[in-house]
Amino acid sequence: MDIKWYIELAVALFSIGVIGVLIRRNAIIIFICVELMLNAANLLLVAFSKMHATAIAAGKAAPTVVADAQIFVFFIMVVAAAEVAVGLAIIVMMYRNVHSVDVNFLNRLKN
Amino acid sequence: MNNVLQIVWLIPVLPLIGFLINGLGRKQLSKTLTGIIGSGVILGAFLVSLYVFFNVKSGNTHVAHYFNFINTESLNIGFDFQIDQLSSIFLLIITGVGFLIHVYSTSYMHEEDSKDFAKYFAYLNLFVFSMLLLVMGANYVIMFIGWEGVGLCSYLLIGFWFKNTNYNNAAKKAFVMNRIGDLGFLLAIFWILNKLGTVDYHSVFSAATEAKSKLTAADITGITLLLFVGATGKSAQIPLYTWLPDAMAGPTPVSALIHAATMVTAGIYMIARSNILYTMAPATQTVVAVVGLATAVLAATIALKQNDIKKVLAYSTVSQLGYMFLGLGVGAYTGAVFHVMTHAFFKALLFLGAGSVIHAMGGEQDMRNMGGLKKYMSTTHITFLLGCLAIAGMPPFSGFFSKDEILAAAFEKNPVYWAIGWLGALMTAFYMFRLYAMTFLGQFRGTHEQEHHLHESPAAITVPLIILALLAVVGGWIGIPDVIMQGGHRLEAFLEPVFKSSNDYVRAHESINVLNHTKELGLMAASVIGALFSLLYAWNKFSKYQKTDAEETGLGKVLANKWYVDELYDKIIVKPLQSLASFFNNVIEKKLIDGFVNGVGRAVNYSSRQVRLLQSGHVGNYVLMMVIGILILFIVQLFLK
Amino acid sequence: MQTLGLRFPEILLWSPLIAGLLCFILRNDKQSRNVALGSSLITLAISIATLFYANDKQLSGLKDSYVWLPYIGSSFSIGLDGMGHLLTFLTALSFPIIFIATSKTEYKNASSFYGLMLLSQTGLLGVFMAMDALVFYFFWELALIPVYFLSSRWGGERRIQATFKFFVYTFAGSLLMLVGIIYIYLQTPATQAAMHSFSINAFYSLHLSFQQQYWLFWLFFVAFAIKMPVFPFHTWQPDAYEQAPTAVTMVMSGIMVKMGVFALLRWLVPYFPEAMDKYRSIIIWLSVIGMLYASLIAMKQDDIKRLVAYSSIAHIGLMCAAIFTSTANGVQGVMIQMFSHGINIIGMWIVVELLERQTGVRKISQLGGVAHKAPVLTIMLVVIAFANIALPLTNAFIGEFMMFNGLSQANIWYAAVAGISIILGAVYTLNMVQKVFYGETNTLTATIKDINWNEKLVLAVVVIIIFIVGVYPQPIFDLTKEAVTLFATKGK
Structure with a gap:
């Protein structure tokens, strides 16, 4: 399949994530949107990696890249998992303190 | 080595030693010792000067080099003395008259306590030292050193009684006005230096006269004009004359020495010294003559209405200095120097006489409270009368010869000069005899206490008066014009080498219409008769003077207020300068520059306060900004690369 | 003697540095005062000794060089040449005078005070001896920072504000200079050890293009103009002088303002000949206007310290103008005047300090009649005041005469306009003398006592130097002759 579709899908996912982060106030939704953006990036990595491997196999590109880019995806997933652990804990604490997950309540650092 | 060169340095060094001894030992020395040292060193200098004079008279002139004052690759100024006819005459005047005034001071200042007494003599010695440097220097820089040195001493001595604010103001005014002139002098020195690379008189004058001179006519005119600016400051000419009358705040012997006999004639010395430059710059000569003449008449008119005995003498000094400049301006250099000499005699005499009167009157200077002093102070009276006759130009007193020489030369140049000068001479006779009559004739108008106190002054005062009176009478006989006695002008013969190049230049470039003898005699007769009439009129009018409370009116008021020149200067120079200074201080400095500097600081403060508001604490805002940032980076990357 | 001679610059630095650090360790006020005085006298003795070697050609100059940061092409090289030599002498001479004159003044925490003073002296000496741009910059800041602490800890009421202004101002200047130095450094050719070189010789032999010169010139000029200071970069100065301890x-x-003048001569004039030509008249007019401006403002000051500060701005303006004439006379005049001005103004401050210590005020309008009570002080002050307005036979006359001569060589109008400041100088100086010293005494001045022996001593030293240099300035001309020739030709 043409790489174009993967890119378009990834851009769409990423944009949805960005817009979601910007316009929603619910911390959990924002969190999900952040995940969406991360995964958009993952998708691209996988797609490009596959494309590159195909090109090398077809002899169209010099076999310069030895490490497979898909390894990065696992890194990102691990980081995202760690993030979820910390992030969700923060959200839980936040809910306990202010009884809301609205991020606009979280401006106490100001002043 | 030449004998003269071996001892000539003693002339200025002796007063310097006197200054140091009196200055450093002022707490230890007794008054008598101070007086002896102070006068003794001047006497010593006078004796050396006398020796030098006779040496010069036999035809020797010298330039003595002592050390390099400033010596770099581009500049070489030596500490050199020049001894010739002109400087030896001035040396004699300065040390001779100076010695008499020192002696006079020992008595006049006796009431001061011994520390101040020593301080006074130290200053006076320092003055003589500076004045001697001025006339002995062999280049313009040494002259300038003395020039400013005498200004300093004048400042110190005018403000000698420093408790009095008015005196201090007078001292300051004198110094500042002198400085204005000094700037002109300094610029002239630079001009010469830049054109010729030297300031030695000898090199400058020979460079000016040589055929392919580095100095153009414009240069010479500029230099001479600037030098003349210096002279107007030091010698109290229009427009810088107003300090001299105020300078009378100093002790009277100081007025006699500095503000009559010596320092104020420095300008005449300078121009006489640079005579060749002036002769080559006819435009400057006209300026000098006109300024001199205007000063002579203006000061004379003011003197007519002054009531302070010293003020009258001060304005008379300004006026006489004007005559000297007239003489310089019309090329009568010998006449000007001659008048310097006779003026030193009779004006010192008059000031010292006035001092004697003031002393007797217990510090009173207002002539309206005097009168009839003739019978109390006979020596002072006689000598004073002789001085008045001399300044009024009565033959055969000294002033007659010198003033008439100048007026005759003025007539040769332009009869109008003569006419105005003649008018001034009439006024001179008038105000001097007004002074004489109000002081010595008529009835005593002071308080009883003062009358009781009246006495003739002691010998230390009267002896100098008698000697000066003698000189004021006979001093003119060394310059008897040819028309009266063939070959009688011995001074002219003596000074001939100094003015030789000028005379040659005039002979080569101008056609002079020499006065014939009848005309010259006629001019003399005119001035003598005119002066005699105004003298008698004043004598007659003021010997019967009675005190009135009536205010002066009309022109009299203007004259009594000195033509309001001080007020004018205050309005057009001092006040605007003060407001400009205030404006700079309050507006430009504080508001503009400091405002800008502090404004930068405030702007940084303000903008950081504004930027801080971006940290709203809303997570959404931060993310939005992040996104915007990323977008901008994208755009930059994609389109603006 | 050979080895000793070669080590002179280094010894000069060690003496105040060690003593300064010792002061910090001592923590005893009296001892540290003695240490400070002692070390400053030792420094003076060394400095005098160096003067005997000044014209010794055999010694190949009084230079020291150490490997410092070889990989970036900087070496710790210091040396005494004509102009710097004179100023190190001034520095060495001034500190004992300052310490003796202010020995009666009590400072809280005096050991730190003296320590910082000595560190500052080290910095000043280093600035005048530096032969390497990085070393120069290092000492330049070393001289500045102790002064910042000194003023902000021991100063007057508004000290924080004034010192902050002073610091930001001069530091901004320093940074401009640093940018300039680094830029020039990057233009220097590679040496064996490093890609570029900070050595002054490498800087001198560099030929910058016109474009480079034109903007670099302003970087350096502004840095030095702030330090001197030249109108209109001067407003930190009256505040700083007023608020700092005397x-x-x-x-x-x-001394510090001489750093600016000195730096102009050593680190600016030789690099930018074309830029000098281009901006010459602008800067001369700026300086000349600044002279008149400062003189006029000085007429309006009531605080003696501010008055002297403005008069100093006028004098420095003249030096700046004279440098930019690039005439031998002008530059020679600047060199001798740097020395004379340092001596005179220190003398002036001593008098101010003595007055303030006894009466507690510095306001001209509140004083008066001091001459009755303190005749010796008055005589000294009058001599110094007249030296300040350049009366002949005092030291300042020589310098001003030559500087004005240089100005007139460039254009007689420069000299004429600048000359007005001579007149104004007489006005405000005599005004101050009159109002403070003459007239009647008042309640504040009635109890003044005349100065005691150590104050007499330092003032007598100042006065004697004034006259010696004023009558026979030749030794200073000889000392600085080569430097003048170099700069006068370089700048043309």
């Missing part, structure tokens, strides 16, 4: 004011006005 001993520090003496250091600032007597």
Whole structure:
């Protein structure tokens, strides 16, 4: 399949994530949107990696890249998992303190 | 080595030693010792000067080099003395008259306590030292050193009684006005230096006269004009004359020495010294003559209405200095120097006489409270009368010869000069005899206490008066014009080498219409008769003077207020300068520059306060900004690369 | 003697540095004062000794060089040449005078005070001896920072504000200079050890293009103009002088401002000949206007310290103008005047300090009649005041005469306009003398006592130097002759 579709899908996912982060106030939704953006990036990595491997196999590109880019995806997933652990804990604490997950309540650092 | 060169340095060094001894030992020395040292060193200098004079008279002139004052690759100024006819005459005047005034001071200042007494003599010695440097220097820089040195001493001595604010103001005014002139002098020195690379008189004058001179006519005119600016400051000419009358705040012997006999004639010395430059710059000569003449008449008119005995003498000094400049301006250099000499005699005499009167009157200077002093102070009276006759130009007193020489030369140049000068001479006779009559004739108008106190002054005062009176009478006989006695002008013969190049230049470039003898005699007769009439009129009018409370009116008021020149200067120079200074201080400095500097600081403060508001604490805002940032980076990357 | 001679610059630095650090360790006020005085006298003795070697050609100059940061092409090289030599002598001479004159003044925490003063002296000496741009910059800041602490800890009421202004101002200047130095450094050719070189010789032999010169010139000029200071970069100065303790004011006005003038001569004039030509008249007019401006403002000051500060701005303006004439006379005049001005203004401050210590005020309008009570002080002050307005036979006359001569060589109008400041100088100086010293005494001045022996001593030293240099300036001309020739030809 043409790489174009993967890119378009990834851009769409990423944009949805960005817009979601910007316009929603619910911390959990924002969190999900952040995940969406991360995964958009993952998708691209996988797609490009596959494309590159195909090109090398077809002899169209010099076999310069030895490490497979898909390894990065696992890194990102691990980081995202760690993030979820910390992030969700923060959200839980936040809910306990202010009884809301609205991020606009979280401006106490100001002043 | 030449004998003269071996001892000539003693002339200025002796007063310097006197200054140091009196200055450093002022707490230890007794008054008598101070007086002896102070006068003794001047006497010593006078004796050396006398020796030098006779040496010069036999035809020797010298330039003595002592050390390099400033010596770099581009500049070489030596500490050199020049001894010739002109400087030896001035040396004699300065040390001779100076010695008499020192002696006079020992008595006049006796009431001061011994520390101040020593301080006074130290200053006076320092003055003589500076004045001697001025006339002995062999280049313009040494002259300038003395020039400013005498200004300093004048400042110190005018403000000698420093408790009095008015005196201090007078001292300051004198110094500042002198400085204005000094700037002109300094610029002239630079001009010469830049054109010729030297300031030695000898090199400058020979460079000016040589055929392919580095100095153009414009240069010479500029230099001479600037030098003349210096002279107007030091010698109290229009427009810088107003300090001299105020300078009378100093002790009277100081007025006699500095503000009559010596320092104020420095300008005449300078121009006489640079005579060749002036002769080559006819435009400057006209300026000098006109300024001199205007000063002579203006000061004379003011003197007519002054009531302070010293003020009258001060304005008379300004006026006489004007005559000297007239003489310089019309090329009568010998006449000007001659008048310097006779003026030193009779004006010192008059000031010292006035001092004697003031002393007797217990510090009173207002002539309206005097009168009839003739019978109390006979020596002072006689000598004073002789001085008045001399300044009024009565033959055969000294002033007659010198003033008439100048007026005759003025007539040769332009009869109008003569006419105005003649008018001034009439006024001179008038105000001097007004002074004489109000002081010595008529009835005593002071308080009883003062009358009781009246006495003739002691010998230390009267002896100098008698000697000066003698000189004021006979001093003119060394310059008897040819028309009266063939070959009688011995001074002219003596000074001939100094003015030789000028005379040659005039002979080569101008056609002079020499006065014939009848005309010259006629001019003399005119001035003598005119002066005699105004003298008698004043004598007659003021010997019967009675005190009135009536205010002066009309022109009299203007004259009594000195033509309001001080007020004018205050309005057009001092006040605007003060407001400009205030404006700079309050507006430009504080508001503009400091405002800008502090404004930068405030702007940084303000903008950081504004930027801080971006940290709203809303997570959404931060993310939005992040996104915007990323977008901008994208755009930059994609389109603006 | 050979080895000793070669080590002179280094010894000069060690003496105040060690003593300064010792002061910090001692923590005893009295001892540290003695240490400070002692070390400053030792420094003076060394400095005098160096003067005997000044014209010794055999010694190949009084230079020291150490490997410092070889990989970036900087070496710790210091040396004494004509102009710097004179100023190190001034520095060495001033500090004992300052310490003796202010020995009666009590400072809280005096050991730190003296320690910082000595560190500042080290910096000043280093600036005048540096032969390497990085070393120069290092000492330049070393001289500045102690002064900042001195003023902000021991100063007057508004000290924080004034010192902050002073610091930001001069530091901004320093940074401009640093940018300039680094830029020039990057233009220097590679040496064996490093890609580029900070050595002064490498800088001198560099030929910058016109474009480069034109903007670099302003970087350096502004840095030095702030330090001197030249109108309109001067507003930190009156505040700083007024608020700093007098001993520090003496250091600032007597020596630190000379850093600016000196730096102009050593680190600006030789690099930018074309830029000099281009901007010559602008800067001369700026300086000349600044002279008149400062003189006029000085007429309006009531605080003696501010008055002296403005008069100093006028004098420095003249030096700046004279440098930019690039005439041998002008530059020679600047060199001798740097020395004379340092001596005179320190003398002036001593008098101010003595007055303030006894009466507690510095306001001209509140004083009066001091001459009755303190005749010796008055005589000294009058001599110094007249030296300040350049009366002949005092030291300042020589310098001003030559500088004005240089100006007139460039254009007689420069000299004529600048000359007005001579007149104004007489006005405000005599005004001050009159109002403070003459007239009747008042309640404040009635109890003044005349100065005691150590104050007499330092003032007598100042006065004697004034006259010696004023009558026979030849030794200073000889000392600086080569430097003048170099700069006068370089700048043309």
